[in-house]
Amino acid sequence: MTEQKISRGKKEFVGIVKSNKMDKTIVVSVETLTLHPFYKKYVNRIKKVKAHDEKNEAKIGDRVCIVGCRPLSKEKCWRLVSILEQAR
8 A cells, every 4th residue: 555665865655644634734644564573574554644735635535645855844744745546
């Protein structure tokens, strides 16, 4: 479900919008597969990050692509690149 690409030193993630209640900010749930150091099994890790949405165009349930950027506030250092899939 998630894709991680490193392009020009910036991380890109694909996640699902969980909240858009704030002005110009969305909360995106990013899911990654990580190898457990001791048990050597893959574990799903879910992290919620705040991303900047300049035009308030993302809705809850949309699949979006976010990229890392400079810190825009205390907790916001990601920005919305594109909406990959609209919520049904």
